[in-house]
Amino acid sequence: MRQPRPLPAALLLLALPVSCAAEPSPPPPAFLAPAPGSPFPVGDEPADLAVGDLDGDGVPDLAVAGAAGVTALLGDGRGGFGGPRRLRLPEPSPHRVALGDLDGDGRLDAAVTAHDSTVVTLLRGDGTGGFAPFPGSPVATGIPGPGHNHGLALADLDGDGALDLLTGDQDRGAIAVLLGDGRGGFAPAPGSPVAAGEGVYPLAVGDLDGDGRADVAAPDVVGDRLVLLRGDGRGGLAPFPGAPIATRPRPFHVALADLDGDGALDLVVSHDDSDRLAIWLGDGEGGLRPAPDLPLGPGSFKVAVADFDGDGHPDLASGGRDHRVHLVLGAGDGTFRPGPTLPAGRGPWTVVTADLDGDGRGDLLALATEDGTVSVWLQRPPPGPEPR
Numbered sequence: 444m445r446q447p448r449p450l451p452a453a454l455l456l457l458a459l460p461v462s463c464a465a466e467p468s469p470p471p472p473a474f475l476a477p478a479p480g481s482p483f484p485v486g487d488e489p490a491d492l493a494v495g496d497l498d499g500d501g502v503p504d505l506a507v508a509g510a511a512g513v514t515a516l517l518g519d520g521r522g523g524f525g526g527p528r529r530l531r532l533p534e535p536s537p538h539r540v541a542l543g544d545l546d547g548d549g550r551l552d553a554a555v556t557a558h559d560s561t562v563v564t565l566l567r568g569d570g571t572g573g574f575a576p577f578p579g580s581p582v583a584t585g586i587p588g589p590g591h592n593h594g595l596a597l598a599d600l601d602g603d604g605a606l607d608l609l610t611g612d613q614d615r616g617a618i619a620v621l622l623g624d625g626r627g628g629f630a631p632a633p634g635s636p637v638a639a640g641e642g643v644y645p646l647a648v649g650d651l652d653g654d655g656r657a658d659v660a661a662p663d664v665v666g667d668r669l670v671l672l673r674g675d676g677r678g679g680l681a682p683f684p685g686a687p688i689a690t691r692p693r694p695f696h697v698a699l700a701d702l703d704g705d706g707a708l709d710l711v712v713s714h715d716d717s718d719r720l721a722i723w724l725g726d727g728e729g730g731l732r733p734a735p736d737l738p739l740g741p742g743s744f745k746v747a748v749a750d751f752d753g754d755g756h757p758d759l760a761s762g763g764r765d766h767r768v769h770l771v772l773g774a775g776d777g778t779f780r781p782g783p784t785l786p787a788g789r790g791p792w793t794v795v796t797a798d799l800d801g802d803g804r805g806d807l808l809a810l811a812t813e814d815g816t817v818s819v820w821l822q823r824p825p826p827g828p829e830p831r
Contacts, residue, residue, distance in 0.1 A: 472770075472783040474752045475807060475820040478522030478799070482788060482816035486511030486529065488536070490558075492810040492817060494797040495542040495551045497572045503797045504572060505817065507810070508537035508555055515572040522799045522806065522821045530566065530574045535559050539595035539645075543606045545577070546627035552577075554597060554608055561590040561619075563608060565627060577627045584619035585631045586612045594618065594646040598657050600632070601678045607632070611643030611661055618643060618661065622678050632678030639672065640687060641665035645745065649699040649708045651683070652729035660710060662694035663687060669694055669712060673729065683729050692717040700748040702757055703777035713743040713761055720746070720759065724777050734777050740769035740784065749796040749805030751782075753825040758782065760807055762791025768809050768818075785820060789813035 485492075489509035497504040502518040512531035516524040535557040545552040545565060553566040553574055562581040566574035594611020601607060605625030611618045617636040621629035642665030651658040656676040663670050671686035695715040702709040707727030713720055718741050722734035740763035751758045756775035762768050766789050770782035787794075788811025799806045804822035811818065 472752070472785075474823050474825065475783075475785065476823055478806075478819035478821050480523050481820070482811065482814070482818040483516065483524045485509070485516065485527075485810070485815055485817050486514045487815055489514075489810055489812055489815055489817075490536075490538045490792075491540050492793045492795055492808065493540045493542045493553075494795055494808070497542075497551055497568060497570075499550065499570050502801070503799055505808075506540050506542055506553055507817070508540035509812075509815075510536045513537055513540060513553060513555060513566065513574060515574070516817075517572050518799060520799075520801055522819055524817075524819075526572065528572050532564060537564070538592065541595050541597045543597040545597075545606055545623060547605070547625045552627070554595060556592045556595050556610055557590075558592060559590050560592060561586045561588050561610075561612065563595075563610060563621070563629075565629070567627065579628065582621065582629050584610050584612075584621065584636070586610070586615050586617050586619050586636050591615075593644045594661060596646045596648050596659075598648040600657050600674055600676075602656070602676050607678060609646055609648070609659065611639065611646050612636075613642045613644065613664070616641045616643060616663070616665070618646065618659065618672070618680065620678050620680065634679050637672065637680045639663070640668060640670045643670070644694070645696050647697045647699045647710075651699075651708055651725060653707070653727045658683075660697045660699060662690075662697055662712065664693050664695065667691055667693045669697065669710070669723075671729075685730075688723070688731065690714075690721060692719075694721075695743070696745045696761075698746040698748055698759075700757055702748075702773060704756075704775050709777065711746050711748065711759060713739075713746050715742050715744055715764075717742065720761070720771070722777065737771050737779050738781070739763070739771060740767065741765050743769065744792045745794055747794045747796045747807065749807075751796075751805060751807060751822060753804065753822065760794050760796070762787055762794050762809055766791065766811075768794055768807070785809075785818075787811060787818050788816050791818075 640663030790812035
């Protein structure tokens, strides 16, 4: 299925309480401030955003996939972006983008997928923010057509030091694994594609059981469950014992992070048709136990995890149907309290975090798919005693 569209403005207005004056916007949080020049234009109908150093200057840059192709915006080290470079690709339009060094030359490359396709376009980075297709690109995933792709990830699944590629097809309920040779070539892993429920959505990769091998978590938006696949260290994937996990409402996105400080990965699951976030705390051996759900605005999409308020504990941020980014602030033990909300433009499907200004703090970015912009907030240091 395609991503649900936000409610029309007229319906949103009908849902608001009648008042003689407009509701005032809440003040911005003291620990996040808009970057100068934010929001930044990124092209028509952007669908996905990835962050990485594209030009080798040590400063994070942006790669945006959308109707305009793949657009690179170069960071200035202060939270600003300029110098857009655009590579137009044949139809269908790019829908997902992931960054990584695919050929071992020390430069970031890009893997790009389209919504209605079963191939992956591989783009070689030139070290200045430009891209050109790799020889042999695009590559087939091995999933039968016509294609309904929502998953894309790069990770080393077979332990050879080279990045491998994963995609997920909703209609086929399958995840494809392509093993990289470290020179920009990819070939299907044995047993790929792998059955993964009824409707695969964006993938997350991490070591869920502490064996040093990459595992995979993916929402099943049709089967109302969370798919968990254990990696065998050779590129193979098989269901964890006790998986999949039933979730209601349907899961939309899953993020992996250590939320309670025990060294084990936990899971955060968003629901695009609910105001709740689901938390599952991991035991480091593949076991999970549910924690209390969190309220997070009217429908939440992709989730970003970082210490946004500077207290040393991971917090969560996600865009909502009300065109705002909602934050919940962590206590470091897997519990959270409500945080601020931020105006983010229309359709903030993608929220990511990175240190954009080199101060060691997690900053926040939100891609507005309907406005064609990315909003940036820089984290400010927590208040402290005046220097003597």
